[in-house]
Amino acid sequence: MDEESAAPFDVDLTRASIARVYDYLLGGKEYLDADRRAADAMTNVVPEAGDIARANRRFLRRGVSYLVREAGVRQILDIGSGLPGDGNVKEVAQAADPDVRVTYVDNDPIVLAHARAMLATDERTAAVPGDLRRPDELFDRVEAMQLLDLDEPFAVLLSGVVHHLADDEDPGGLVAAVRARLCPGSYLLLSHFLDDDEPRARALERACLYGGLGSGRFRTWTELHGYFDGLELVEPGLVYANDWRPDASTPNGSPVTTLYAGGVGRKP
Numbered sequence: 001m002d003e004e005s006a007a008p009f010d011v012d013l014t015r016a017s018i019a020r021v022y023d024y025l026l027g028g029k030e031y032l033d034a035d036r037r038a039a040d041a042m043t044n045v046v047p048e049a050g051d052i053a054r055a056n057r058r059f060l061r062r063g064v065s066y067l068v069r070e071a072g073v074r075q076i077l078d079i080g081s082g083l084p085g086d087g088n089v090k091e092v093a094q095a096a097d098p099d100v101r102v103t104y105v106d107n108d109p110i111v112l113a114h115a116r117a118m119l120a121t122d123e124r125t126a127a128v129p130g131d132l133r134r135p136d137e138l139f140d141r142v143e144a145m146q147l148l149d150l151d152e153p154f155a156v157l158l159s160g161v162v163h164h165l166a167d168d169e170d171p172g173g174l175v176a177a178v179r180a181r182l183c184p185g186s187y188l189l190l191s192h193f194l195d196d197d198e199p200r201a202r203a204l205e206r207a208c209l210y211g212g213l214g215s216g217r218f219r220t221w222t223e224l225h226g227y228f229d230g231l232e233l234v235e236p237g238l239v240y241a242n243d244w245r246p247d248a249s250t251p252n253g254s255p256v257t258t259l260y261a262g263g264v265g266r267k268p
């Protein structure tokens, strides 16, 4: 992507963007030099870092498919939605049921521009600017769109976004604020970098924090379980993302399986 076409807004293109680094690691084309450098810092310490992004994306697709096909979810709020590549949430959800309504939320204006372009003619999907660090404002905007009825069961997706919150931003408190919005019968899908007590997690965390991306915390099982407080975990629970209801396309024995976890919880 050239810098002119990438900059419809007042954004600093010399800094890496989480969404574009992720897109680069997934093999996409929406990246600039700063994004490639930040991704290279990660692959220099863990050459298979791209497989973590793919494990996340596949977990997200299986999770959304479960939510719509098996749990009967008809409304999805995708916070930290990212660039809408192939097989994005709306495509997976609406392939299972065309009536599913999806609202995408992200704090990156370029992500919003891409999402809005894709959704221009779609009445069942919306894109809203919002920041997980200001959950009240975020939910007010979602409600103002009137696409989702948050008094009826819905699913919130926090896929690959909570690890971009720093410890001093109180990720536990912010996820609790999101959980507090779930009415009974609603779901939380969450995936996150995992510190499973191996040196690669700490090396990759340093590369994320100081190699150009500026965020990316690897947290422990205990910390991750805390994000599901008060929810009933759907089988098989909070597990390595590749172990969550794997299908034929899920890698078996990937070298980075132990660096990424995910789960789905239901509000009783």
Ligand SMILES: C[S@@+](CC[C@H](N)C(=O)[O-])C[C@H]1O[C@@H](n2cnc3c(N)ncnc32)[C@H](O)[C@@H]1O
Binding pocket: 018, 019, 022, 056, 057, 060, 079, 080, 081, 082, 083, 105, 106, 107, 108, 111, 130, 131, 132, 133, 158, 159, 160, 161, 164
């Ligand atoms: C790694 S991407 C994940 C994209 C998608 N959810 C997925 O799992 O494929 C993380 C996304 O979260 C967004 N993000 C990061 N921090 C955020 C915040 N505080 N509030 C809202 N979005 C945020 C980034 O802009 C990026 O698009």
